[in-house]
Amino acid sequence: MTIPTQRIQMVAGTPIEVGSRRLLPSVMVSTLRGGAAGPAGLRVVRLRPVSLVVDGPDGARWLPIPNALAETLAPFLVASVGVAALSIVLMVLIRLMRGR
Amino acid sequence: MKEDMQVVLDKLDVVTNEVNVDRVFGKPQQYGDRVVIPVATMLYGVAIGGGEAEGNSKSATVCCEEESPAHPEVEANMPVGSGVGGAGGAIARPVAYIEIDSEGVRVKPIMNEQVLALAGICLGGWAIAWFAAVLMTIFGPRDS
Numbered sequence: 001m002t003i004p005t006q007r008i009q010m011v012a013g014t015p016i017e018v019g020s021r022r023l024l025p026s027v028m029v030s031t032l033r034g035g036a037a038g039p040a041g042l043r044v045v046r047l048r049p050v051s052l053v054v055d056g057p058d059g060a061r062w063l064p065i066p067n068a069l070a071e072t073l074a075p076f077l078v079a080s081v082g083v084a085a086l087s088i089v090l091m092v093l094i095r096l097m098r099g100r
Numbered sequence: 101m102k103e104d105m106q107v108v109l110d111k112l113d114v115v116t117n118e119v120n121v122d123r124v125f126g127k128p129q130q131y132g133d134r135v136v137i138p139v140a141t142m143l144y145g146v147a148i149g150g151g152e153a154e155g156n157s158k159s160a161t162v163c164c165e166e167e168s169p170a171h172p173e174v175e176a177n178m179p180v181g182s183g184v185g186g187a188g189g190a191i192a193r194p195v196a197y198i199e200i201d202s203e204g205v206r207v208k209p210i211m212n213e214q215v216l217a218l219a220g221i222c223l224g225g226w227a228i229a230w231f232a233a234v235l236m237t238i239f240g241p242r243d244s
Contacts, residue, residue, distance in 0.1 A: 013122060021200065023198070025124070025125045041106070041149070042145070046141070047124050048141045049141065063206075065139060068209030069195070084230055087231070
């Protein structure tokens with residue numbers, strides 16, 4: 001079993017024609033490969049849409065595709081770390097004040 | 101057997117390299133004067149493994165007398181054969197949809213409210229636990 005290797009690449013999708021507009025999607029492909037040299041193998045592929053280029057009568061426009069869930073959960077993560085850090089600081093201060 | 105497994109993995113590589121983007125962006129759906137294209141993030145994987153035992157091709161009597169007189173029954177019962185196992189799975193999660201109408205093209209994100217509610221509950225529990233730890237430090241028994 002070899003050490004898994006990761007490869008990340010941007011892939012342009014098949015253009016989508018809608019009326020007079022042409023949409024050019026792009027996707028980020030993360031591939032994890034392992035075990036090619038041994039009696040075992042592993043392939044994990046993650047596909048995440050990144051953006052869309054809209055080519056229409058009014059010119060070309062780039063539209064990002066946001067990961068709304070990740071963007072919403074990020075403040076939760078920051079808040080949880082902040083609560084833990086603040087609590088630890090408070091407990092240390094209380095113990096120090098009692099020690100005097 | 102290693103060659104067979106490599107063939108399976110190579111075929112999986114071909115599949116992932118060729119059809120990936122078209123699975124992320126769905127087919128355009130017409131609703132009245134609007135066209136909607138669903139967009140999803142995908143995760144899929146497969147793992148396979150196998151093994152083989154050469155066993156002992158000689159007869160039990162000959163082998164045990166010549167090679168392993170200390171444990172003849174072990175050598176005689178050495179299995180011969182091979183086996184392969186594997187598992188795979190895929191997850192698709194909608195992240196947005198593209199809305200196209202006469203006014204233009206818009207990307208509308210989709211929120212998974214269940215995950216959001218679960219994250220909120222976890223954050224609340226986490227904050228309550230730390231708050232309780234601070235209160236225990238203030239009002240709890242002193243060390244000395």
